[in-house]
Amino acid sequence: MDKELVLIENSLLKCDKGSLLGILKVTSQNFVKVNEFLQATEKDCNPNENITPFGICSITQKPCVLNLLQWQHTFNFHLVNNMASLTEKSKIPCALGGMITPEIIPQNFYYIGTGEDSIQKEQEEQTILTKPILNRFFLTDLQGNEIEKGEIGQWIYLVIEGENIKGKTTDIDLSDKDLDFEYNGEYLTDDILKGYTFYGNKDQLLLKIIAPKNDTEI
DSSP: OOEEEBOBTTOEEEETTOSSOEEBOOOSOSSOEETTEEBOBTTOOOBTTTBOOOSBOTTTSSBOOOOBOOOBSOEEEEEETTEEEOBTTOBEEBTTSOEEEEEEOSOSSOEEEOSHHHHHHHHHHHHHOOOOEEEEEEEEOTTSOEESOOOTTOEEEEEEEEESOTTOEEEEEOOOSSOEEEETTEEOGGGEEEEEEOSSSEEEEEEEEEOOGGGSOO
């Protein structure tokens, strides 16, 4: 089965009509990451906001003014919050005549399968897989030592182990009456991480422990 690297934020992009490389910024979602970078989707297509200009345009002989169309070669069978994923072979045309493609991707290990055969294979696998099971979840410090409970202001890892959970999305309940948590800089209301998609059968999430909101003086 053919595989392609998943496209992520801070990837460098090349326009075949531009003089400089551009940078891809992800704003379509803020929870699915690869190698600590947000995964890109088909909605990351806004000029300047998602894709920076490419220097001097060889067509106009003037500074690049992006007029982007839609991403091509996207993957509707690999969705992030109902948006198609992008890969190393995705491309987006500029209405002025340029074609923009990934040049350098800051990750080299997370792939998705491509082609109709892979879609069929995924569907077959989903049919024969047993029900997803969460076997164990526990906390560690940044050195990987298991801890029962962290302290306010401390950074910790939540480690989740399971069977057949890769690619599944669920809400994770971290309820603790003495502590609250932040994930990716966002406060977890009611200590619940909503809509988390597992990268594999063992995931490690970086959390920050904060004081409970209901204990904060106003």
